[in-house]
Amino acid sequence: MSVGAGLAFVILGLSVIAAALAARRARLWRAGQPAKIDWVAGLLAVPKRYLVDVHHVVGRDPSAARMHALAAGGLLGGSGLALLAGLTGSRLVWAATALLFALALAGGLLVGGRRYPRKPARLSGGKFQLLPFALVAYGAGALLVALDAALGHALAPLGWIGLVLAAPGGGWLAFQIGRGPMRHAFAGALHLAAHPRPARFDGVSETALVPLDLGAPRLGVATPADFAWNRLLGFDACIQCGRCETACPAFAAGQPLNPKRLIQDLATAMQPGASNKAYTGSPYPNARPVAGIGGPDLPIVGAGAMIHPDTLWSCTTCRACVEECPMMIEHVDAIMDLRRFQTQELGALPEKAGRPLAELRYADEPGGRALAARTDFAAGLDLPRLREGGHADILLWLGEGAYDLRHGRTLRALVALLKRAGVDFAVLGEEERDCGDLARRLGDEDGFQRLARANVATLARRSFGRILTADPHALHALRNEYRAFGGDYEVIHHSALLDELVAAGRLPVGALAEARVTYHDPCYLGRYNGEIDAPRRLLDRLGVARVEMERSGRRSMCCGGGGGAPVSDIEGDARIPDLRMGQAKATGAGIVAVACPQCSAMLEGVTGERPAVHDLAELVLMAVEAAPVAEAAR
């Protein structure tokens, strides 16, 4: 038997072992709930999803993209071609095989270069640290075999040495398919085919939470078996690259949340007799003690289980982890499913979150204030009301921020601008209930659905063109999440409308005194709804020098105000808004432009020397008020 045939035989054997281990792992997913999956479309779309969507994420770090293309492409391509070469014995095919294994070897060396001499904190250790050695052994060994075969066994002894090197290297890799680092390869590919949110690959903002069936015997997720099976598959796709942990605001603030660890805990929990001991990445910061045991039918959350409740309630639902994940894992969906069980079944909310939810239930408003007081901010402004059967071009949705004195100033500016531009608009007044975002993010799905239905019914009795709101959370609920309850509206954020008005010349603007402005993207506008251009266009129209923060656009950092985090109030080392304000300060801007009541509340709460916080509407009003002066000076 030639050494080439030997390699082909080894590869064949290892492929069988890998397939068996993969199948054994896949059996665990069967514990999960059934999911509706369009397999044909999904499988056909895998190459596009992999080469375009995954690459788009991985390519943000070009060296990682190069490394992975070489290692994965060389490994899979070389191994496949080696089988063919072993079958045909063609020296030309062996030469091509050698080339691919040379690439795999280069990839393996890059993997090593990334982890040695010093491993970055976001990467996991343990078996992952052995990965470069296995890759190099397999790549180098197979390269020698292929070269030997291509040159007609001119290197005879070297070929055999190569095979002796390639077999253990490849063997180690194959045995990592079940629980080790290589699991991501097959689980990741399947995850792309059976993804629970396939529309996100079609350029759609597929971010609305799926409504919970309130008639179900168990609400939310208590055990791994309560997840849909393709969610379990998603957890197994994690390669522990740690990009999520570097993006997570709660992790940065030292709150006990690390999205990577969370996904690993979930992936571990689906194994019978599971223990979290094998994890080798960075821990939850200030981790609360947990037993760290689990199983497919054992609870996930609790001090005696895998994940501490504080971990769950630290999340601001900002989706930064989802945005960064090259394996397209939906962390926030998992957290929301777990929260729903905690809230709806156990009533195990953070102590301070119970009150706003109760007020929402009994007063339709988380502060327990009268709905009629929502328009108090506009005292003296003559705010038109949209009565039943009435019509307005634009329905102005005031949102929860209207009760806040700070955001009230923003809304006053917005109303003044609308009047100046001659927009036909009106508000619901006391007929406007809370949009339910807070209830939903705190897991109170029943509360959200009740509010959604009530608001949809209120809106159905009125006629309007578009809904305008200065609250991205309300925008997301009304635009994306009410659809499941029969509310299909065109919802526009005030940044987009003001951009339209200024562009159309309906709001003549002058120059602002403060020239340097940095824009803080609200998560629910940027990441959830993909609107990152209109606010920037608007700022540019005001003639300010716009500077970008270290993290901006779709990769912006959360202010810490989403997901009910301010009422959950989980202790950490720092406050998220302080971290974000630090980034804003670093740009040297004098003004942080915000576009969300939560962001303005959180960032205004930062103490000490810092840039001023102004909503876009306030900046536009300043510019509009500066306009006549500027003309007179000319």
Add this chain to the structure above:
Amino acid sequence: MKIVVLFSAGRHPASGAPCPVPVELQALRLARDLAGADEVIGLHAGPVDGAPLDALGHGLGRLIHLRMAQGDDPLPALAQVLEELAPDLILAGRIGQGGEDGGLLPYALARRLGRPILADAASLGAGDDGTLTVEQALPRGARRRVVLRLPALLTVHPAAAPALPFTFAAARRGTVERRDIAPAPAAASEMEERAYRPRPKLIARAAPGASAAERLKAATQAASSGGRLLVDPAPEEAAREILAHLRGIGVLRRRG
């Protein structure tokens, strides 16, 4: 230990929607913490069961609703059912949130049942052989520990532990037993119902024509009720001041 918690048909002060009275939900939590969820029964007498039903979501397992006509006196029906249930402990809120609820009823009920009544419980603990240790909330944050023999009736103070959050599944699991009650004579007193309004705080007035700063000083000094502000005092001095203050307001007994 069998505990009955009385629920009234509360209304939310801002929205006016049916809403369980927070202090009654706090009573429910005290009862659960003391005896376990299975030992607690909720009791409501009234024409509709809207607000008390929500108590099921806040941790009540079983509610008995005595259905009666609007305006009927709930006292005879409640007394009759309570005599039949014979609980060790009856808990009620210290005040209701709508109509004739809460306020006086616990006292009338205690008289009718011949039980001792203790007002303003903030926390409960089981004592030895059929007694109960109650921490009673007094004005200005003071507490008094009282040991009383069961059976008894207690009203609960808002200083008790916060109510359990509403839990949809618990509301779904809870059971309601409805009993129709024979018409009772209408409650005797004529009552006037008014919208809730927060009570204005009395603030001291500065002399007419005083400056804004003086007016502010007068207002804030009155609110601070005569305390003294010591900045960075020595520990001994601070301790002396605190003791003197506590003696002053009668928490500690005066020396000698």
